[in-house]
Amino acid sequence: MLQMLSTDQHRDCDGKTRRDFLKVGALGATGLTLPHLLQARAQAAEAGLSTANKSIVWLWLSGGPTHIETFDPKMTAPVEYRSVTGEAKTNVPGVTLGGQFTKTAQVMDKFSVVRSFAHNDSGHGSGTHYVMTGYSNRNLDNGGLPSRPSIGSIAARHRGANHPVTGMPTYVRLGGIGSDGPAFLGKAYAPFGSDNTAKSNMRLATTTDRIGDRRELLSGFDRLNKDVDQSGIIDGLDAFEKQAFELVLGNAPKAFDLKYEDPKTVEKYGSSSLAKQMLTARRLCEAGCGFVTLNYGGWDMHGKIADSLKRRGPEVDHAVATFIEDVHQRGLSDDVMLVVTGEFGRTPKINKNAGRDHWGPLCTLGVAGGGLPMGQVVGESDAKATRPASDPITPQDFMATLFQVLGIPRKLQYVDQAGRPVYMIEDGDPIREYV
Numbered sequence: 001m002l003q004m005l006s007t008d009q010h011r012d013c014d015g016k017t018r019r020d021f022l023k024v025g026a027l028g029a030t031g032l033t034l035p036h037l038l039q040a041r042a043q044a045a046e047a048g049l050s051t052a053n054k055s056i057v058w059l060w061l062s063g064g065p066t067h068i069e070t071f072d073p074k075m076t077a078p079v080e081y082r083s084v085t086g087e088a089k090t091n092v093p094g095v096t097l098g099g100q101f102t103k104t105a106q107v108m109d110k111f112s113v114v115r116s117f118a119h120n121d122s123g124h125g126s127g128t129h130y131v132m133t134g135y136s137n138r139n140l141d142n143g144g145l146p147s148r149p150s151i152g153s154i155a156a157r158h159r160g161a162n163h164p165v166t167g168m169p170t171y172v173r174l175g176g177i178g179s180d181g182p183a184f185l186g187k188a189y190a191p192f193g194s195d196n197t198a199k200s201n202m203r204l205a206t207t208t209d210r211i212g213d214r215r216e217l218l219s220g221f222d223r224l225n226k227d228v229d230q231s232g233i234i235d236g237l238d239a240f241e242k243q244a245f246e247l248v249l250g251n252a253p254k255a256f257d258l259k260y261e262d263p264k265t266v267e268k269y270g271s272s273s274l275a276k277q278m279l280t281a282r283r284l285c286e287a288g289c290g291f292v293t294l295n296y297g298g299w300d301m302h303g304k305i306a307d308s309l310k311r312r313g314p315e316v317d318h319a320v321a322t323f324i325e326d327v328h329q330r331g332l333s334d335d336v337m338l339v340v341t342g343e344f345g346r347t348p349k350i351n352k353n354a355g356r357d358h359w360g361p362l363c364t365l366g367v368a369g370g371g372l373p374m375g376q377v378v379g380e381s382d383a384k385a386t387r388p389a390s391d392p393i394t395p396q397d398f399m400a401t402l403f404q405v406l407g408i409p410r411k412l413q414y415v416d417q418a419g420r421p422v423y424m425i426e427d428g429d430p431i432r433e434y435v
Contacts, residue, residue, distance in 0.1 A: 054370060054405055055285035057278070057323070058152070058293045059340045060177045061316070063300030064124070066356055067345035067364040067385065069098040069309055071113040074348075074385045081348050081384045084306045085313065092375050100313030103321035109375040110324050110333065110368055114431070116379025116388035117365040119344075119395050122358040124300075127343035129179040131363070134399035134425055137179075146179040149189070149414075151402055152291035153182035154424050156189040158408050163288030168252040172284055174277045175295030184417040191293060255287035256280060268322060275319045282326060285336045290406065299342060303353035316340075324368045337370025337405050348385045361387045365398070370405045372434040396428030404430045 068074055073083035073096055086099030090108030097105050097113070104111060121127045125140030133148040140146070149157070156171040163170060173180065173191035182189040254260045258279060269275040274296045281292040296316060301308040320340060327336050345363045346356030362381055368374060382389040403410060403425065413421040 053288075053290075054335050054337065054407065055289060056151075056155075056291050056337045056339060056370070056402065056406065057281045057285065058177075058291065059278070059316075059320070059338065060175070060293060060295045061299045061340065061342040061364065062128075062177065062295050062297040063342065064127070064344045064346060064358055065299040065342040065364045066098075066301065066305065066309075067115075067359075067362055067381075068348065068356075069305070069313065070101065070340075070364050071097055071366050072115045072381055072385050073098050074381070074383075077348075077384045080350050084350070084354075085309060095377055098313065100309060101317045103317050104324075107321050107324045107328075107368075110328055111320075112367050112372070112374050112376050112378060112434075114365040114367070114378040114393050114398075115362075115381045116390045116393050117341075117363045117398065118361055118388050118392045119363065120360045122344055122360040124343055124358075125178055127358075127360055128177065130395050131341060131343055131398075132177060132179040133183075134396040134428065140179065146181060146183050148179075149183045149185045149424070150180045151399060152180060152191055152293060153185050153189040154408065154412070155291045155406055156191075157182070157185050157414060158406075158412065159290055161188055163252075163290070166252050166288035168255065168284065168288040170290040172289050172292045174280060174292060177293055177295050180293055185414060191291075252287050255283045255289075258283075265326065268326070270318060270322070272315050272319065274315055275322065278319045278323045279326075282323060282330075282332075282336065285332070286330075301346065301355050302351070302357055303355040305346075305350070305355045308355075320366075320368075327369055333369045334371040335369075337372070337402075338366075338368040339402075340364070340366040365393070367434075372401075372405070376433060378431060378433045393431055394428060396425050397431055398428070399425045400428035401430045401434055404435070 068081075069083050069085050073085075073087035075082050075087050075096070083098050087096040088099050088102045088105040089096055090105040092108045095108055097108070119127070119130045119136070121130050121136060121138075123138065123141040125144075126136065126138045129135065129137040129140050129146055129148070132150045133146070134151075135148040137144065137147050152171040152173075156169075159170050161170055162168065169192035171189065171191045173193050176191075176193075180191060258266055258276065261279065261283065266279065269279045274294070277294045281294060284292050296312070298308070298312055320338070323338060327333055327338075342364055344358055344360040347359045348356075348362075351357055362385060379388060379390040379393055381387065400410065402408075403412070408424075410425070412424045414424065416422045
């Protein structure tokens with residue numbers, strides 16, 4: 001770790017100068033030994049190992065989004081089963097989406113839906129845990145705690161809690177989701193929140209004199225370069241230490257602020273909170289974030305589902321379609337993957353209250369980007385959208401697919417709370433249509 005002696009002679013009560021030793025690796029918002037992360041990444045690249053830097057934006061429709069009115073309208077089914085919003089023809093021949101997803105339908109060639117995603121867990125808490133972690137945990141519906149780490153926390157543990165070049169947190173929460181935390185991996189790999197406290201931390205929450213310390217040290221590199229370069233001392237400074245310090249005053253916090261975005265792009269996304277979060281998520285990914293979660297709730301539609309969908313359907317449709325087009329136009333389709341899902345689907349048959357109830361045997365799942373083949377429907381449901389008619393895609397299969405996108409080893413192990421090494425996924429295989 002780089003240490004530099006200061007000429008400042010102001011002393012605190014224990015007799016030490018406040019700037020006797022400025023430790024570069026500890027100055028940043030990361031709290032990690034960034035030089036080691038940088039060095040490991042560089043060594044991996046030199047050795048020909050994967051240094052995948054892809055990102056995932058995880059849009060969670062909490063409450064249990066209807067799979068029928070979103071991505072599997074089933075208009076050939078009896079009237080009490082088919083989509084109450086009709087269907088929208090897409091730009092992929094023979095493929096339709098729910099009737100309110102007209103904009104997403106026009107970017108279907110850059111989108112893909114999975115119609116055989118299932119886990120048979122119809123509890124809000126337990127279903128969420130299953131999809132977020134790949135593991136069932138029925139205790140969640142009885143006051144229990146998450147027992148496995150979420151995919152975002154696994155990514156943070158594998159890559160490091162912060163991007164080694166930009167300092168951006170690897171895992172950012174724009175909208176909280178149940179079971180989205182690190183479980184036994186530890187709090188260091190929890191999502192970085194977007195509330196005011198977290199944003200203050202991202203700005204380092206430093207006083208003017210502390211910022212001055214950092215700027216003085218940064219300019220000190222220039223002075224060192226001039227004063228001692230002839231003696232070769234500057235060559236002894238580890239390049240990774242210098243790069244780590246540059247993160248301290250970096251621009252990563254600006255990614256959270258839409259005032260730095262092109263106004264035309266902001267206008268295109270629109271004024272809804274979901275759309276703004278989607279745009280922020282794209283900016284975070286560009287700044288080096290590896291996993292971003294958003295939560296757009298209100299999908300627990302037990303009654304009058306047609307009325308409930310009037311606002312939520314079009315808002316999700318616009319936000320998703322705009323995000324997909326934006327990412328594509330910016331040349332990021334291979335590097336940024338969008339996931340649209342929730343804890344379960346809804347009952348295929350409309351109930352007596354004109355709604356749909358909890359249904360784990362078939363769930364909602366749509367994806368875009370990540371370098372995966374798009375413009376396709378993966379799997380199929382039965383005639384009434386009750387269960388998979390093809391081989392079910394399980395949460396662990398989906399986890400394995402995400403591991404593939406993120407460059408995480410399939411056989412990755414970490415030590416659990418009992419001190420035993422456990423696999424992060426055990427039974428899943430990547431979805432073959434995406435391999």
